[in-house]
Amino acid sequence: MTLPNSPEARDIAAHLHPYTNAKKHLEIGPMMIESGQGVYVEDRTGKRYLEAMAGLWSVNVGFNEPRLIEAATAQMRKLPYYHTFGHKSHGPAVDLAEKLVGMAPVPMSKAFFTNSGSEANDTAMKMIWYRANALGQPQRKKIIARDRGYHGVTIASASLTGLPANHASFDLPIAGVLHTGSPHFWRDAHPGESEEEFSTRRAAELAALIEAEGPETIAAFFAEPIMGAGGVIVPPQGYWPKIQEVLRRYDILFVADEVICGFGRTGHMFGSQAFDLTPDMMTLSKGLSSSYLPISALLANDKVLAPIIEESDRIGTFGHGFTAGGHPVAAAVALESIAVIEERDLVGNAARTGAYLHQRLSALADHPLIGETRGLGLIGAVELVADKAARKALEKPGQLGAAVNARLLERGVITRNMGDALAFSPPLIITEAQIDELVEALTGALDDTLADLPR
Incomplete structure (x- = not known):
């Protein structure tokens, strides 16, 4: 529930957002990000998220870099x-x-x-x-x-x-x-x-x-x-x-x-x-x-x-x-x-940890909801399907991608679905342990979504 005079309520009243359903925003309001450190950000409630999109593909050196x-x-x-x-x-x-x-x-x-x-x-x-x-x-x-x-x-x-x-x-x-x-x-x-x-x-x-x-x-x-x-x-x-x-x-x-x-x-x-x-x-x-x-x-x-x-x-x-x-x-x-x-050889780190990311994503290829995994370095995606043979998701384009994305957010990972493709583009400082954290959350989100789908 959005409280009167809260930052969320003020945002709804005064702020038109990019790439947002403007009418839906009047109902649900924003998620307020308050701080960031390394590959993580925190919202106004203090919940921490692994920022798997580096903001918008871009915070390469991580959040709050002193230099x-x-x-x-x-x-x-x-x-x-x-x-x-x-x-x-x-x-x-x-x-x-x-x-x-x-x-x-x-x-x-x-x-x-x-x-x-x-x-x-x-x-x-x-x-x-x-x-x-x-x-x-x-x-x-x-x-x-x-x-x-x-x-x-x-x-x-x-x-x-x-x-x-x-x-x-x-x-x-x-x-x-x-x-x-x-x-x-x-x-x-x-x-x-x-x-x-x-x-x-x-x-x-x-x-x-x-x-x-x-x-x-x-x-x-x-x-x-x-x-x-x-x-x-x-x-x-x-x-x-x-x-x-x-x-x-x-x-x-x-x-x-x-x-x-x-x-x-x-x-x-x-x-x-x-x-x-x-x-x-x-x-x-x-x-x-x-x-x-x-x-x-x-x-x-x-x-x-x-x-x-x-x-x-x-x-x-x-x-x-x-x-x-x-x-x-x-x-x-x-x-x-x-x-x-x-x-800090972050280009090399992107190559090394990127290879590990794609290895972990490829291991999910047999999951019922994954049609394709793809990427290079620290940019990747999984294409979501409900019917592997037909290479189709749900009847409404983007519905499956939005569902898995929402489940990932619940599990503390911020990413972005482009239709029924989920993208991953974390800061270049990410470690293999943090990639494990990301992929484990993705696996759970996929399983949660699969359990929710109509039989």
């Missing part, structure tokens, strides 16, 4: 804010730009700072259009993304996103944004089709879309190395080599959305390294600062930037930017977060 707090405090005292408009700059922005360009897995020229993954992808789209005009190719503006991909929620980035809930009633996607098929082999493969054959088909579908639209009209292709919010979809054998060959054949820019995969999540510093990707642009956020402060970045190579630089001279300015882009405090925290990841 990040100290970095923010020191920078706040020195220079609490300055911008980077009109030839102005400051030390943390320069240091972070230099660090990101230097650590990129393929040659990149410069970093542009924004505040969220959505803004970074939105900025990438604007730069791609600006570049096309600079090159005298005003017809080359169409952009291809993928079904079930996730790239954000601004008007442009939500158009790239390939999930129905991000389009319905928003009048999206906008014109010029196209979608090709998801790389989910388990869900989308034809009967008897091998992974290589499936990948060949997906690449052929991409090429056919390009030909149908006109190659001279296609500017870029956006994709996550591993799909995150679309259900943690790991591309099958041969997928990325075949897709990249199509992009090279038609001279189409490749934008790698590293917002979730970047900074160690896959057991590599960047997801692009896990799959030998050669993007022209990379969008970064979330793990960049371990989400302690809002910051994101767009990296671009010379092929992208050289025409943009010339066009800005012709016009007189590159007329785009954000008040808080490259904020000195956020940049200082991001630099410290990267330092912690590097010094």
